[in-house]
Amino acid sequence: MTAIRAHWLNLSLIALLAGLAALSLIAGRVWVPFEVWFGAGDDPRWLIIAELRLPRTLLGIAIGFALGMCGAALQGYTRNPLADPGVLGVAALAALGAVLTMFIGASAAAIWVLPAGAMIGAIGGVLILMLLAGATSSILTFILAGAILNTVASAGVALALSLAPNPWALNEIVNWLMGSLADRSTDDLQMAVPFIAVGCMLLAGTARALDALTMGETGARSLGINLGMTRLLLALGVGLATGAGVAATGVIGFVGLVTPHLMRPLTGSRPGAILIPSALAGAALVLGADIMVRIIPSPTEVKLGVAMAALGGPFFLALLINLRRRVA
């Protein structure tokens, strides 16, 4: 793809994102028309925008950006179109890390404890993944390693739930696990965004290595790529971005899986070229889905994580069928 086309694609995605962000500020149980935005102060509806919808919108953009980027980077590194923080169990381990801090009651001690638990879980997840998959890094071992991580982490979370000290803690954990942008404050935003930004910058630094990995590990090394450094950047980048995201919103799956596939027809398959478009598309996807769950009529708001899974499940299935057809 030419640089000019890449430029236009990114600009179009940013325009789409801006449109969705505006809609996200307007839409919801209470529709807030444009006039209110500029008549700040007097109108009570301004509070809805400033205190509720602005943080929610910005957080949605940040989380979507992080998930889209992580998915594209993991698919590039594993050379596997089915990789994503959710499928490979990284998000589940982040959740386990966060749940453990809730379980032992440490999350109430300070605001940074739960995010730290989530990020440590996520970074550990990527490292374990690389260790389990070993030097072979065949597609199969990676997915199997991911399945193992997912199972173990889910079992850990289930154990924590069944041993929960009181129904209130149980309720808190379950609610948070389902993944949602509802009722997030500027505190959540301030906590998540710096780590997501650092994580995404580290991932952007792997673009050249991911491109070279198109030729496999030996090929990449023969092109002078330092794979040890690539792995380190990837583990820290995915760990920080996914961990901070999960800490703020719970588990929102499938974004990282889906967006690289949506972008590939537009960008070409070169992994480094997909990183930024996939991140922008991820932000648009999360924001769009979050607007949807707000305006779908239902007694209580549908959880975003549940809605994404409902969208992503069929997509994953279609992907598998398509892959099987190509391999067969």
Next chain:
Amino acid sequence: MTTLSAQNLHVHIGGKQVLDGVSLSLSRGQVTVIAGPNGAGKSTLLNCLAGLRAPDTGVVKLEEANLSVIPARRRAQRVGFLPQVPEIAWAVDVRTYVGLGRTPYIGGRGLAEPDRAAVESALEQTGTLVFADRVVTSLSGGERARVLIARALAGQPDWLLADEPFAGLDPGYQLDVAAMFGALAKRGVGVVVTVHDLQMAQRLADRVIVLHGGRVLADDAPAKALTPAILAQVYGIEARSIPGTSDPIIEIIGRTPNRSPSP
């Protein structure tokens, strides 16, 4: 001195002595063929020479510098490598794939003008310009082999090390690839190739190095390195050399009777 040399390389893999004291000195402007039976250590030697595997003991030198202390990016600019089983993970077009050969030169901004020129030149030299916009994974084996070489040439290396580049190619494509190697050597590139086909070794090589049991058994011009006695010892085959149109023909008669493997 424009040489790539190895001094007393030893490599153990899984308790097996794969390289057992290999020393050699290669020159640019020549095609050197590394021959030997399966498991003789050809690929391991090539990986050591490319700086992709550190020998347990011994050193590889690119000119006067120890290859292991040359920064990876600088090394990659000078030594091109074609792996035995080339991987093409994504369905990128030929031009993009060949562009990966510029990886050691580019920064964060992607391909610059000189990089593009090098890619076009590599496409032209290998006759792959005509299908430069096609997707690599849709090409035939013969087309793909030329794209792989184009990828290596895009990096404008002083050395090209290729691990069994003829595997799976029909005779026509084999000759095309051999001709490309010959042309590169004429331009001053040092070409080092592992080959199984003795006739191809004979035709292609300026010099043949025969490995056997991790040691250099012969290192000479093709006619002197691929003698019936050496072939019998290394491959366990009975062969004779008969005059051919351009090169002598190695006629393989059969397995050596009462063959006992002699490492």
